[in-house]
Amino acid sequence: MEFREAQVVRGRLFRLLALLLFGILLTNLLVLTVAQHDYYRNRALKNRQVQFRVPAPRGRITDRDGVPLADNTFNSDITVSASQFADGQPDSALSWLLRWFDLPPEETLADLEAQVARHGGRGRAVLVRGADMRQLTTVEERRSRLPGVRVESRWRRRYLHGSLLTHVIGYTGEVGPDDLRDAAPGMDYRVGDYIGKQGVEEAFEEQLRGGTGIKLEEVNATGRIVGRESVWIRAVRPGRDVALTLSLPLQMAMDSLMAGRRGCGVALAVPSGEVLAAVSLPSFDANIMTGAISTDQWRELSEDPAKPFFNRLVQATYPPGSLYKAVTSLAGLARGVVDTGSVLEPCPGGYQFGNRWFRCWKAAGHGVLDHAGALANSCDVFYYQLGLRLELADLAEAAAVFGLGQRLTGIYPGEAAGNVPTDDWYNRRMGVGGWTRGVLLNNAIGQGEILVTPLQMVFLSARLAADGRVPGPTFVQGQQPAVPTVNLPYRPSHMAWIRSALRQVVDAGTGGAARLAGVAVAGKTGTAQNPHGDDHAWFMCYAPAEAPEVAVAVILENAGHGGSEAAPVAGAWLREYFDWRHGIRPGIGGDS
């Protein structure tokens, strides 16, 4: 076949091939643009539309007068991806930042690893928290050379008074695995969100947190927002403020009066039950918990023998010591085993029961005392005898009326109930027959197995002051009290008597250090024996004695006598209180 003739055949074949190939292309194009159009249009949409969660600013926490105690700052953090420091080796961008920001490499890397360890070694870690302008511009200007490094802005909690209110307010921290698991439906927590931990922050989380918003943003191929089609799927609902019943000046007064000591000072408004001041020392700065607390800082705090994490207000339990004598007296009066004017065997400085000598705190003895004198001078021998005339059930019944042995707040999950022992309790604890009526002697003076929290003692004081018409303590305005008011099952004459006896304690007894000029104070001192060291100093009181409006309880750990250590703190705080409430500053230790 000649070349020219073959050309025609081959030309047809070539045309056929070209038509076939272009036909395939066109068919494929048809499939993509028509049959699969919806799929690819969605892919294109998903490419450029990204949902962003916009966290709400957390509600502020204020004192009773609206003074802010906790608010928020809008911070920019410099964050890096976990892949940038895999196996403890920083990549070039991270190494550069470490040098540029002059960060110690070893510690910083350990900190970064600790941050992502909570999330299985993935995600992002904060390199610089709350970066300053210089650091932010450094990163922004070098974006192209710092792949993986991001600036992320978010609300961060700020506690305006550091450690002053930590045990009342609690703090916020990043949600942990437990929080994510246990979260109430609808709260929508994600890794990296903040959640209230402890105290009011935890109890009022739902109100404070508000609602996270969801926004649809158009992003470009590098993931940056281009800001063309921003659509709110769900609006941000800012958290609502929470007003405490606390007064900042009163809190500060209590804190400075107890400065350097360990213990707890708490005051209630009577009869509302609102907590006016609540100090637990030592404390710690709540602000450190909102950041990533360093391991060293954490260890230092958690290994501190003074236990700064321990909320003594509601978590610590101590024997009430002589504060409890007020309860014992009322139990005795109610059972009719003593009268208001009863005089028992004189006090020689101790009391023989069986083969054991129970000492009075005053080794020289009190001699002959009537019931009121015994309370005022806190004579143990009188109460040993009174205790022996009672049953444990009588004491427990009286204790229950004042809220002992139960949780009072309803908002502190770690709150202790304390312990009011009964026959059953001793039977369970020591076995039937494993104990004697000797325990009554100890219980009558508030020692031994009976345990109370400082909050329970201020509540006892408030209920003594107001005939029981004080509801459970509240920390937040509008909070429903966890314990209702009661009518005390005691005769008015008995209540009048005990109130005058408590006034006697301050006017002429062991509580003289809490005496104020111009304002009558009624109270009771206590010295709780402590098997592990020096005695704890207790004092509870209310004022003015004739028309009570405030109750106070103070405990100073290992400080010794309540009268000499705790009572002056309560007295000095009451001065501040009357200045704050009525604009008068009663003198200390004046005549009543």
Place this chain on the structure above:
Amino acid sequence: MIRLGWLWPRGDGRLMVLYALLVIYSLALLWSVTEPLTGAYSEMRVDVPKSVFWRQLTWIIISWVAIGVVSRVPLRYLENVSWPAYLVVVLMLAAVLAVGPEVAGSRRWLAFGALRLQPSEFSKVALVVLLATWLGRRVEGGSRVGATMGSMVLALVPAILVLREPDLGTSLVFLAIWLGMIFWYGISGLLLLTALSSSVSAVIMFYSESILEQPWPWAVYLLALMAVLYLVRGGLLASGLVLGANIAAGLGIPLVWTRLQPYQQDRILTFFDPSRDEHGTAYQAIQSKVAIGSGGLFGTHYLQGTQKGLAFLPERHSDFVFSVAGEELGLLGAGAMLVLFLLLVMRAIRVAMEVRSPFASLLAIGVASYFTFHVVVNVSITTGLLPVTGLPLPLISYGGSSLLASSLMVGLLMNLSVHRYDD
């Protein structure tokens, strides 16, 4: 009076219209691609600057002049310069390997100051002309097998040099041109069968070994091939040749595979299994399909494509420019472009069938092969039918060398259309 008539190319008017439509289409796409991107891209240099459009416009003017010149060159003169031209481009390709600046791991350019030329593009033109000369002189008499083998060597030299750059896509162009022209020259059925079945053997072997990691598909293929050879009674020698070539191709492919660059291996593996690498090489292919698919029938409208405008689409001014057409102008726009190319190829085949001289006919079919391979492979890549390899869309993609080479091809065709009846 200055005579400017020489500026107007001589030859087939319809061919000129096709060419003009394609380069105008190219300018329209490049204008869209070089519009500023939406949003801040400070962390990546992903913007395609407007200068790309103006440079391409300059190259179009240069190419226009080049077509005018090439369309007037006497054919005999073309035959005479075919060897020197070929030797020059081969030397340039060697020079690229020796002194070319390295960009992203490969050497593809020769830089003369600000001007960067891609010799591999011009070598396609030189190869077409030389193969037409070589094969055209061997149409009558002599050994056809010798002519075939000789032409294969001529095609392999630039192909191997370009493969070393490395640029797999372009080196395949030389083989495609050779295949098209050797088919036109008249290859024996036996050779054709040997070549085609060997390629199939290689692909099946690769698929068995690298993807399935089991040898049985290749074994089954060989058994089937032997059965076919027995049934057609091809003769012992021919059957042995076919079988031997198949076994060699099958066993050779692992050797070729190990010689490939890692990124080339990646792209091929990713093509067979896109989930391997959602953000690497598959990213380009996926984003390209998303762009075309989301364009639908009529597109998102000119300048409005988000895949393009938000920089999701990589290489949108060069190898993936077709996807921009698909996104913004839809099936209608992209399909129209394909039809223009098809008409161009059909025109070239028609010329090849009509011209009298074997040289002219082979030249025309070389041009047809060139456009067919480029367009089919480039569009197949952008629509996900083939693994990603760098290959521009002729006359449309940004790039001066590529545009000039394609224009020279069109210019040759114009020239031939005038010399239809020359011997």
